[in-house]
Amino acid sequence: MAMTYAVRLESVGxxxxxGRTAVHALNDVTMALPRGSFTAVMGxxxxxxxxxxxxxxGLDRSTSGRVWLGETELSRLKEEELTVLRRERVGFVFQAYNLLDALTAEQNVSLPFRxxxxxxxxxxxxxALKAVGLADQYDRHPAQLSGGQRQRIAIARALIHExxxxxxxxxxxxxxxxxxxxxxxxxxxxxxxLGQTVLxxxxxxxxxxxxDKVVFLADGRLAGELRAPSPERVADRMTRLGEW
Known part of the structure; x- marks a missing residue:
């Protein structure tokens, strides 16, 4: 069976x-994420x-190259279409949780529909709350929950649209x-x-x-990858990239 990809980047910059103050944050990055894979990015x-x-x-537009989510090329979308795509076809999980304190766990998870x-x-x-182990916390507000529980709510919200x-x-x-x-x-x-794809x-x-795989970036360019990574092998590779 042919491999299908959740995300593809082709020569993205x-x-x-x-002018002189231009910062090249990404340079000619090409990568494909198979569906049902877990990829870490380090650098x-x-x-x-x-x-x-x-x-x-799709949070930001590339300056050059092309990006696909499934079979949809993001650079061809208008801003309004991109907003709908992010809301309905992309899940986001951030360090700061990005929950609304006035809403319960259930209301935060249902926010994309609202x-x-x-x-x-x-x-x-x-x-979705049950899938992240919070079935009995649906009526709690973020302030009543631990940091780990808040992040679980954020993950449930990210999954709500599959x-x-x-x-x-x-x-x-x-x-x-x-x-x-x-x-x-x-x-x-x-x-x-669940066969979800995670980056x-x-x-x-x-x-x-x-x-499953760690991809390394350095100076905006791909700098190798590591499959079946262990913490020691990852740390060694990062040391050679000049991180520590």
Whole structure:
């Protein structure tokens, strides 16, 4: 059976500014993420990790090259179409959770439907909360929950539309090591059990070891990859990239 891809980038470049002050954040990046895969992106500070995630997910437009989500080429979309695509076909998980304190867990998870002015499928929302281990916390507000529980709500919200891919930017950065490990195990299960596609930016070799593959960036360019990564092999590669 032919391999299908959730995300593809072809010769993608991103430049901020112009002339002498231009900053080339990404240079000629080509990559494809198979459906049902878990990919980590690592690199020294300023290597272009977040820019890569933003361009791959449609949060930002690349300056050159092409990006596909499934069979949809993002550069061909108008801004309004891109907004709908991000809301309905992309899941986002950030370090800061990005939850609304005035809403319950259930209301935060259902927010994409509310923003689209569509009926909220409560059973689907409850199922998403159950999938992240929070079935009994649906009526709690973020302030009543731990950091790990808040991140689980954010993951449930990211999954609610069964997206083409989930993009996670330092999802364990604000958590202690034990809680962070639980979140990483959850992301791993989403891939193994639900066939979800996850792309995670991280600076942590332990976090990266949960992925199928680690892709390294340096100075906005691809600088190799590591399959079946261990924390030690990831740390060694990062050392050679000049991170530590």
């Amino acid at each position: 991103k430049v901020y500014g112009s 020294p500070s300023g290597s272009g990790k977040s820019t890569f995630l933003h361009c791959a997910s 923003l689209a002015d569509r009926p909220v499928p409560i059973e689907r929302v409850r199922a 997206p083409d891919a989930v993009f996670a930017d330092e999802p364990t950065g604000a958590l202690d090591s034990r809680t962070g490990r639980q979140i990483l195990e959850l992301l791993r299960r989403l891939v193994d059990d 995670m930016v991280t600076h942590d070799p332990v976090a990266a070891s949960y992925a």
